[in-house]
Amino acid sequence: MSRVVIGWDIGGANIKAASICDSGCQVLDRPFPLWGRPERLATALAQMCAELGSADAMALTMTAELADCFETKREGVRFVLAAAVEAFPDIRIHVFGVDAQFHPPDLAAEQPECIAAANWMATATMVATEHPDALLVDVGSTTTDIIPIAGGRVVARGLNDTARLGTGELVYTGALRTPVCAVVRAVPLTGHRVRVAAEVFAITADVYRWLGGIDDAGYTPDTPDGKGRDRLSAGRRLARMIGADLEGVHDTDVDAIARHVARVQVRTVASAIRQVRQARRPAAARAIVVGTGRFLGRRAAGVAGLEVIEPSGALGPAVAVATLLRARLRAGDAAARP
Amino acid sequence: MSRVVIGWDIGGANIKAASICDSGCQVLDRPFPLWGRPERLATALAQMCAELGSADAMALTMTAELADCFETKREGVRFVLAAAVEAFPDIRIHVFGVDAQFHPPDLAAEQPECIAAANWMATATMVATEHPDALLVDVGSTTTDIIPIAGGRVVARGLNDTARLGTGELVYTGALRTPVCAVVRAVPLTGHRVRVAAEVFAITADVYRWLGGIDDAGYTPDTPDGKGRDRLSAGRRLARMIGADLEGVHDTDVDAIARHVARVQVRTVASAIRQVRQARRPAAARAIVVGTGRFLGRRAAGVAGLEVIEPSGALGPAVAVATLLRARLRAGDAAARP
Numbered sequence: 071m072s073r074v075v076i077g078w079d080i081g082g083a084n085i086k087a088a089s090i091c092d093s094g095c096q097v098l099d100r101p102f103p104l105w106g107r108p109e110r111l112a113t114a115l116a117q118m119c120a121e122l123g124s125a126d127a128m129a130l131t132m133t134a135e136l137a138d139c140f141e142t143k144r145e146g147v148r149f150v151l152a153a154a155v156e157a158f159p160d161i162r163i164h165v166f167g168v169d170a171q172f173h174p175p176d177l178a179a180e181q182p183e184c185i186a187a188a189n190w191m192a193t194a195t196m197v198a199t200e201h202p203d204a205l206l207v208d209v210g211s212t213t214t215d216i217i218p219i220a221g222g223r224v225v226a227r228g229l230n231d232t233a234r235l236g237t238g239e240l241v242y243t244g245a246l247r248t249p250v251c252a253v254v255r256a257v258p259l260t261g262h263r264v265r266v267a268a269e270v271f272a273i274t275a276d277v278y279r280w281l282g283g284i285d286d287a288g289y290t291p292d293t294p295d296g297k298g299r300d301r302l303s304a305g306r307r308l309a310r311m312i313g314a315d316l317e318g319v320h321d322t323d324v325d326a327i328a329r330h331v332a333r334v335q336v337r338t339v340a341s342a343i344r345q346v347r348q349a350r351r352p353a354a355a356r357a358i359v360v361g362t363g364r365f366l367g368r369r370a371a372g373v374a375g376l377e378v379i380e381p382s383g384a385l386g387p388a389v390a391v392a393t394l395l396r397a398r399l400r401a402g403d404a405a406a407r408p
Numbered sequence: 409m410s411r412v413v414i415g416w417d418i419g420g421a422n423i424k425a426a427s428i429c430d431s432g433c434q435v436l437d438r439p440f441p442l443w444g445r446p447e448r449l450a451t452a453l454a455q456m457c458a459e460l461g462s463a464d465a466m467a468l469t470m471t472a473e474l475a476d477c478f479e480t481k482r483e484g485v486r487f488v489l490a491a492a493v494e495a496f497p498d499i500r501i502h503v504f505g506v507d508a509q510f511h512p513p514d515l516a517a518e519q520p521e522c523i524a525a526a527n528w529m530a531t532a533t534m535v536a537t538e539h540p541d542a543l544l545v546d547v548g549s550t551t552t553d554i555i556p557i558a559g560g561r562v563v564a565r566g567l568n569d570t571a572r573l574g575t576g577e578l579v580y581t582g583a584l585r586t587p588v589c590a591v592v593r594a595v596p597l598t599g600h601r602v603r604v605a606a607e608v609f610a611i612t613a614d615v616y617r618w619l620g621g622i623d624d625a626g627y628t629p630d631t632p633d634g635k636g637r638d639r640l641s642a643g644r645r646l647a648r649m650i651g652a653d654l655e656g657v658h659d660t661d662v663d664a665i666a667r668h669v670a671r672v673q674v675r676t677v678a679s680a681i682r683q684v685r686q687a688r689r690p691a692a693a694r695a696i697v698v699g700t701g702r703f704l705g706r707r708a709a710g711v712a713g714l715e716v717i718e719p720s721g722a723l724g725p726a727v728a729v730a731t732l733l734r735a736r737l738r739a740g741d742a743a744a745r746p
Contacts, residue, residue, distance in 0.1 A: 105633075138609055138633035141644060142653040187651070212606075231651025236602040240651075242589075243606055252589040252606035264574040265680075268550075268581055268590035270608060271476055295443075295476035306479060313525070313569025313578075315480040342603075 073399055076125040077392025078115070079189050080150055082137035083212065083247065083291070085114060088388040089122040090396055095389060096122055101290065105139045108149065115157035127399065128163045129172065129391035130154055131189040135182070136231065147182035151175045166391045168229045170195050172398065187231050189387035190215040190240070194224040196390040197358050201379070205346065205354040207339070207371050209363030211246035211291065214339055215239065216346045218354060227349060238345035243338055245363025246275040246284075247291050250311050254334050257312060257327045259319070264312045270294050272307035274335065279304040280328045283365050332366075339370035347374070360385045411737055414463040415730025416453070417527050418488055420475035421550065421585065421629070423452060426726040427460040428734055433727060434460055439628065443477045446487065453495035465737065466496055467729035469504045469527040473520070474569065485520035489513045504729045506567045508533050510736065525569050527725035528553040528578070532562040534728040535696050539717070543684065543692040545677070545709050547701030549584035549629065552677055553577065554684045556692060565687060576683035581676055583701025584613040584622075585629050588649050592672050595650060595665045597657070602650045608632050610645035612673065617642040618666045621703050670704075677708035685712070698723045 072092040079086040082104050089096045098121060102114050111134075119125065135146025154163055155175050164172035167184035168191050178185045190208065194217040197206050202222035208215040216239050218225050228234035235242065243253065249270045256265045273294055278284045279301055289299040297303045305324045306316050312327070347353040357371035359380050371378050410430040417424040420442050427434045436459060440452050457463065473484025492501055493513050502510035505522035506529050516523045532544050532555040540560035546553040554577050556563050566572035573580065581591065587608040594601045613629055616622045617639055627637040635641045643662045644654050650665070685691040695709035697718050709716050 136605075136648065136651060138635075138645070138648060141635075142655050144653075144655065230656070232597070232602060232656060235604070235650055236597065236600045238603075240603070242603060248606045249587070249589065249608070251587065259570070259574065262574045264570060265576075265578075265580060266573070267474075268586045270587070297476075297479075307476070310474065310476060312573055313474060315482075317480050317482065318568070318570060 073126040073396060074124065075127050075129055075392045075396045075399070076119060076122055077388040077390065077395070078128060078130040078132075078154070079192075079387040079391070080111075080115075080130065080132040080134045080154075081189075081212075082134045085118060086386055086388040087118045087122060088386070088392050089125065090389070090392040095392075097386075097389065098122060099290070101292070103292075104134050104137045108137075108139050111150065111153040112156040115154060119158065125161055127395060128154070128158055128161050129166060129395035130163055131166045131192050131387050131391050132185070133187045133189055135186050143186045144182040147185050148179050151179050151185075164395050166192050166394070170224065172395060183230060190217055190234075191224060191226070192387045192390040192394065193217075193360070193385065194219060194226070196385070196393055197360075197381075198222050198224055200381070201356070201358050203354060203356075204379070205343065205357045205371075205376065207343065207357045207359045207367040209339065209359075209361040209367040209370075210244050211362050212242070212244040212248065214241040214243055214342070214361075214363070214367070216241065216339075216342055218346055218350055220350065220354075225350065237349065238342035241339060241342045243335055244274065245278060245361075245366050246273065246289070248274040248335075250274065250277065250308070250331055253331050253338070257330045259312060259323055259326065266311045267313060271310040272304075274331070275299075276304040276307045277328045277331045277335075278365075280308060280324060281332060336366060336369045336373060339366065340373040343370060343374040343376070411464040411734060412462065413465050413467055413730045413734045413737070414457060414460055415726040415728065415733070416466060416468040416470075416492070417530075417725040417729070418449075418453075418468065418470040418472045418492075419527075419550075420472045423456060424724055424726040425456045425460060426724070426730050427463065428727070428730040433730075435724075435727065436460060437628070439630070441630075442472050442475045446475075446477050449488065449491040450494040453492060457496065463499055465733060466492070466499050466501045467504060467510065467733035468492055468501055469530050469725050469729050470523070471525045471527055473524050481524045482520040485523050486517050489517050489523075502733050504530050504732070508562065510733060521568060528555055528572075529562060529564070530725045530728040530732065531555075531698070531723065532557060532564070534723070534731055535698075535719075536560050536562055538719070539694070539696050541692060541694075542717070543681065543695045543709075543714065545681065545695045545697045545705040547677065547697075547699040547705040547708075548582050549700050550580070550582040550586065552579040552581055552680070552699075552701070552705070554579065554677075554680055556684055556688055558688065558692075563688065575687065576680035579677060579680045581673055582612065583616060583699075583704050584611065584627070586612040586673075588612065588615065588646070588669055591669050591676070595668045597650060597661055597664065604649045605651060609648040610642075612669070614642040614645045615666045615669045615673075616703075618646060618662060619670060674704060674707045674711060677704065678711040681708060681712040681714070685714075
């Protein structure tokens with residue numbers, strides 16, 4: 071029996087959905103800044119589902135509960151679950167938790183600590199089936215997960231965001247949405263050190279747009295100033311970080327600024343990789359590098375001295391929860407067969 | 409002859425105006441996020457003027473040209489000057505420059521590098537008349553100016569924002585609007601080091617609101633989540649910086665986070681004070697500490713080993729340009745008298 075499962079990864083800024091059946095996989099990634107319009111979440115989910123076609127079951131993971139429209143994660147988890155149930159009243163929803171198990175929405179709502187920000191566990195659990203001893207390095211648009219896998223099991227030390235920000239398993243730095251002022255305090259300019267503005271004038275998407283790591287289409291977030299995603303506009307935003315405009319600095323100066331920010335970001339991720347590796351003996355020797363910012367993860371893993379493996383194909387939490395649920399439903403079918 | 413002069417300090421987030429005449433001084437400070445509605449600037453200026461009553465002359469300084477609605481500082485300077493002329497067609501406007509001189513708007517528009525971000529020069533020029541050898545430490549809501557004064561003259565090494573961010577004379581850190589993620593990379597939590605989220609979940613106003621340095625009324629910026637300015641809401645925003653909510657951390661944890669951010673901010677300002685002092689011999693022995701964030705400037709100057717003097721009364725760029733213009737017009741009258 072072939073089931074169609076749609077996997078959901080509901081974040082605070084983006085919603086990703088992956089429809090999986092025997093014949094393949096279809097993925098959608100839509101910007102949805104939850105904090106601006108939480109009441110439209112159910113509609114957004116239903117619309118994305120309509121684009122993907124019908125489904126027999128839904129698998130769901132989320133990080134949206136951290137959005138600052140919610141006072142507590144409990145409130146956020148319940149809100150997102152209610153929106154999913156509203157969007158799909160007739161389809162069974164399976165909510166993935168940091169215990170690597172699926173839960174029905176009503177029980178999930180009772181244990182927000184298990185459900186909140188479990189998306190990394192989904193990806194890691196799936197990667198563990200292929201790579202039983204490795205470090206998963208998943209660099210997203212906003213955050214980076216560094217997850218140890220040993221003996222085919224996910225052996226993360228932190229299970230919630232706060233603990234994970236402490237162990238290095240979560241680093242709040244990403245290839246697109248991270249404000250430049252959260253990466254560096256100062257940048258080089260013609261041999262001097264110049265402090266940067268503590269404003270969200272530029273984000274890492276501007277850095278990699280300028281350096282050529284991404285193109286206009288790869289620059290998916292809103293631009294900080296609402297202006298273009300082209301290279302010149304990105305350069306203008308980077309110049310503004312030191313109180314300058316493109317009349318005041320040369321292209322080579324912007325190059326130096328962008329390269330410095332990229333270098334510091336690689337160093338930041340590499341340092342967290344070292345922290346995660348050191349916590350466990352024997353330390354992993356290879357990194358499985360995935361995510362929008364894999365170009366960054368690859369460099370960081372290299373700096374930290376790991377062999378780098380980059381799986382082909384889509385491999386995000388949405389695909390992971392859908393794949394995991396499909397496999398478990400199939401196993402259940404097999405077990406139920408006389 | 410007694411003239412009424414209104415001084416203006418037009419920033420990217422706030423407009424300050426000071427009306428000065430023989431009988432005293434009246435000051436207004438209004439939030440005006442320029443990037444959201446630049447076309448309403450002239451109206452905003454006219455409304456603030458109406459509140460202050462009539463004026464014989466206007467003195468003006470600005471930092472608004474750095475707002476990211478402008479592609480270049482030239483464009484920003486011209487836009488602000490045009491708005492001022494539109495708001496006050498019948499009153500003579502005198503625009504202060506980093507050369508410590510006033511310029512008519514048409515000539516000012518031709519030399520944007522002289523006019524852009526000259527507000528620090530206004531305050532420093534006024535302070536220099538009272539304190540001929542000192543370091544002015546002006547901690548605002550968003551930025552901090554550290555200006556050397558020697559022999560009664562302002563002897564700053566940097567004259568534009570970029571140069572000043574290099575010399576330490578401008579530090580982009582302030583007591584209210586600075587994102588916490590631009591101050592610290594990590595905070596302590598029950599003996600461990602926890603990385604912070606690279607999001608504007610909390611600002612320094614939340615730090616000082618929690619610690620008691622400011623009250624609800626002193627919390628003038630918009631809150632990052634659009635919620636309350638009360639202490640509990642501030643604490644909730646600080647907890648969110650480490651992916652937690654107030655169900656997940658104790659009050660003492662939030663205390664530790666807030667104190668750490670405050671400590672790093674003091675250290676940041678103190679380090680810039682040292683850099684500015686070391687550039688000049690003999691180094692200044694006393695700091696004249698002013699600004700919304702003077703509680704922060706006081707601590708930083710103390711850490712840097714300076715004697716702290718805190719002038720009483722209002723002393724911002726708006727008051728400074730008005731006072732300086734009044735004195736110069738008076739001197740001109742005297743010179744013109746037969």
